[in-house]
Amino acid sequence: MHLAMVSETYPPEVNGVALTVANLRRHLQQDGHRVSLVRPRQSADAATPEAAEDALLVGGLPIPRYPGLRFGLPAGRALRQHWRAQRPDAIYVATEGPLGWSALRIARELGIPVASGLHTRFDDYMRRYGFGWLSPVALSWMRRFHNRAQATLVPTAELRRFLSNRGFQRVHELGRAVDCQLFDPRRRDPALRREWGATETEPVVIHVGRIAAEKNLPLLVQSVRAIQQQQPRARCVMVGDGPERHALQQANPDFLFAGVQRGEDLARHYASADLFLFPSQSETFGNVTLEAMASGVSLLAFDYGAAKAYIESELSGITLPLHDEAGFVEQACRLAANSELRQQLAEAARRRVADSDPRSLARQFLQLMSDLPRLEEAMA
Structure with a gap:
């Protein structure tokens, strides 16, 4: 299977989204699947060109107050050309920034099955940074984004229920795993x-x-x-x-x-x-x-x-x-x-x-991506 992953953050950047996406990609590649990547260019790319292998690199800008992290700029034309030339079987959009919006729009335009991942509670972050009045706006923005996908993947049943009760559609649980050989x-x-x-x-x-x-x-x-x-x-x-x-x-x-x-x-x-x-x-x-x-x-x-x-x-x-x-x-x-x-x-x-298995989780993820058309029909 050829899966495309779109993320506005990726290693060597260190955060939960970057590491989750990278681990899923690595395990799927080890199982013989092609997993192409779309992400913003990073300063480390020139020193480690192998990091950009099978990746479409797009423009980005620094995230205020987060040195070293960037968000992707809209890239509709580049994505359209790229996915027409190398059409993936399905697309996973991991982040809700401008690049993510472009990816969702082009995926639906080209008729490619697409899922989103909800990794960050931006509505809650508004309160943490003193902008509580923007929290409902952020939740509405997140709902509009994720409801454009054929499925939204979340890590817990608790979060799935929270979102479903607030108008998010086609929300599916996909847990997480930890490498118990590394963390020991x-x-x-x-x-x-x-x-x-x-x-x-x-x-x-x-x-x-x-x-x-x-x-x-x-x-x-x-x-x-x-x-x-x-x-x-x-x-x-x-x-x-x-x-x-x-x-x-x-x-x-x-x-x-x-x-x-x-x-x-x-x-x-x-x-x-x-x-x-x-x-x-x-x-x-x-x-x-x-x-x-x-x-x-x-x-x-x-x-x-x-x-x-x-x-x-x-x-x-x-x-x-x-x-x-x-x-x-x-x-x-x-x-x-x-x-x-x-x-x-x-x-x-x-x-x-101790029984946590990152490779098994990657296979569950792949199965969900393979089932996207059926999942959308079942929950329509």
Whole structure:
């Protein structure tokens, strides 16, 4: 099968959308399928031309406040020519920017089956950035975009119900998977912990993700400070980058900022920590949740997205109702103080995701893409 994927972000950019698209593409290619790509040009393309193999590169512009990330410009003429010359069997549009709108329009014009993926709750982001009055506008814009596709793929049943109740049509659940060979408790590294200034008896809190307003990082800081009141030598490691990094680093000079980590280095950071605090309340899923669980790290998160789907609270992690920030701080202190509980939760978390199979997930994705005409007819 020849599948075309359209995404306004792609590795080496680091975010959930880029990594999800790249992993699906890689596993489908390993199964012998052709997966062509449409994305904006990146600064790294000149240094690594192999990254653009079987890809149509289009113009883009930087995303404000997100250095290194770009959004694609409209590319209707280029897409029309490209897909007429090399017609794919189906198209997956992963992002809702100008390039995504062009891709949806041209796919329908050419009669090529097309699905969209909803990876980002832009309506919720409006509130996080102080533009709450724009939230209904963003939801309406998202609904118009996704309803043009023959199916919209989302990672959880919770999100599928939310969207279906708000006028989104033909919404289908496609879960996520984690590479349990890469993310593994055996990657715990005492030498890395020594670099962090932590012994085996001193808890290390880790956070992995964009350092940005929508991640609710003030609650992370509050939780770490509460932990340190009980255990002054507790450490906090921040993995990632983003627009809030400089301010957060200036305000918390004792935090360790590891920057963006990839592959085995990322897995080593996860496994070398003791407690993953995930205070975000704006995820569509949260891939980092599964990565932490696979790495054998005890986890505290709010009860939605990946945490709701995969964690049984008090057995394989701790989850709390959305907005219970006082409870979040309390549970963070409880976990930091109880190494035996952390170990029990971490071992159960690893067992919970041990059967996760990224290649099987890619095959489920391919089956959904193959069934697009039938899915549209069944839900019309």
